[in-house]
Amino acid sequence: MNLFESAAFSVFRLLMFKQMRGSYLFLIGIVAVLSACSNVATQFDKEVDVLVIGGGASGTMAGIQSARLGASTQIVEEGPWLGGMLTSAGVSAIDGNHRLHSGLWAEFRQNLYDYYGGADSLSTGWVSKVLFEPSVGAEILLKMAQAEEKLTVQFNTKLLKINQIDGGWLATFSSDKGDTVYIKTAVVIDGTELGEVAKMVGIPYDVGMDARSVTGEEIAPEQANNIVQDLTYVVVLEDFGKGADKTISRPENYDPTPFYCTCQGRCDTSVFKRTLWDCGYMMEYGRLPNNKFMINWPISGNDYYANIIDMSAEERDSTLEKAKWFTRCYVYYLQNELGFKNLGIxxxxxPTDDGFPMIPYHRESRRIKGKVRFTLNDLARPFSQKTALYRTGIAVGDYPVDHHHGAYPDQSKIPDIHFHPVPSFALPLGTLIPAAVKNFIVAEKSISVTNIVNGTTRLQPVCMLIGQASGVLAALAVELGVSPDEVPVRKVQKHLLEAGAYLQPYSDVTPENSYWEAVQCIGSTGIIKGEGKNKGWANLTLFHPDSVMTAPALLEGVRELVPGFDFSFETNVVTVEEAGRVAAELSRAIGSDPSRQVNAIDKIWEEYAFGEYVPSAAVTRCQMAVLLHELAAPFETLQVDLQGQFITETE
Structure with a gap:
């Protein structure tokens, strides 16, 4: 019996007491019980500034970043490892963002490089350039967390309930030792795999595919449905050497037919209409260091369809056992029928009895209704929307929109969303913030995006960067004494830049460039815009830093900030001298700090290593960004709201 139930039981006893002893004693008792009840909400075992529930890819990075900004932070994880899909689910082949080495994702990758002996040591399989053993990933993430003095991590602890109280939240947990733990916090971050905390506190959400009429996405189905992406119970196999026979026992009700098209040789490709690989090459797909193999194969492999999101715990357990059985059948097929007997679990x-990961790989979750909903149109054509969500970017991604529906029984009802080409993108801050609930942030795959967009925001690097942004947002909310939805967008972005995280997905300007921050800031105002491109798996947004700045493009960008802004250029190509005068006039128009005008352009040229200062020379786009950043500072001067619109003084 918990404290609230005990108080209710006491009221019942007092009602009985009234009948026996009279109203006076009854009233005294009621006062005592109500006094006790008023204290229940404030009784807790621990108080922290930020509570991260779920130590997955997002939750781990959220906890680390929040602590780095000085907020007392706790991660509570239901399992024994940090990392979620990266580690506990065994999906240790990083998809995407190889050219966008941003923030904590880049730090994690560097730690992997250091452990294995360089970048080439991780390029072991052809699906990714960063492959690693899940146990190593878990060890690295734990060390990263333990290095933060303000961060504590509690494993094997399950959330029982959570209540909103004055000043934040009171969460009740049960540990693996049977203890009940109460934690009070100012801000909660939901870092669970399926948005469990968001549901518990009553945040509205969507599950499955959205209707085209609602999202405006041309490739969405005409009608909404509850179909989600396939999940996968990954397994890691190990090569025990030539001649070894590690064949597992034949699974009960084993049927090889679902796997016949997993590689070349047993499938009629004219009917199947998918590229099939040589079986040996297929196995190299997820080769990990130290002769291990991640089995997460989407083509007639171990993907499994099940929408478990709103199932009961008992239904989930039963369904996931079937998913694990299906993967066990696939392992038996690989060993017994394709000849890979030397590969054993x-x-x-x-740390499991059967050698399987602790959790399955969930590609899809609940998707909350947030302050902002990010659609495919926002992602694919960011500069031509009514809103300017790109200005609020807090995480970047460059993977195609990739949906796994191969295991769904009736694929004719599902749009074919297989590597839909998009440019790289900036995820807006408002997707992390629920529309109505205060002091709450949502991370991982439960952010406010459409079903289609989830096909790219679900990837590991993006989820890590979502977590980092969540940590910044939470820590700033605590520091400023406001709810996360009230934290200025630019404050969040400024701290992310200081942490080496990209706001805009410009892969041709890296943190190693002296002008990287200037490009990120000016790109986030929209004065100079990038060009989105896609080439197969390579989805890009290019800033073209060394191209000349043209006068029409510059005027168009500046007028978005200052309508009617005018300047007379000698030609269509902007000179260095003209660029400096435009920046100075913009500074006066938006009310920038006047002290910036003392910065001499020749000194800026020297500081940024731009070479010889020639006023009459054509200015490049990166040089223009630097002059705008140094002389006008529009990023710092003009605030934006969650829709990316500039905030006027009257607002």
């Missing part, structure tokens, strides 16, 4: 990889 790696027994030293996961």
């Amino acid at each position: 790696a027994r030293n990889e996961f």
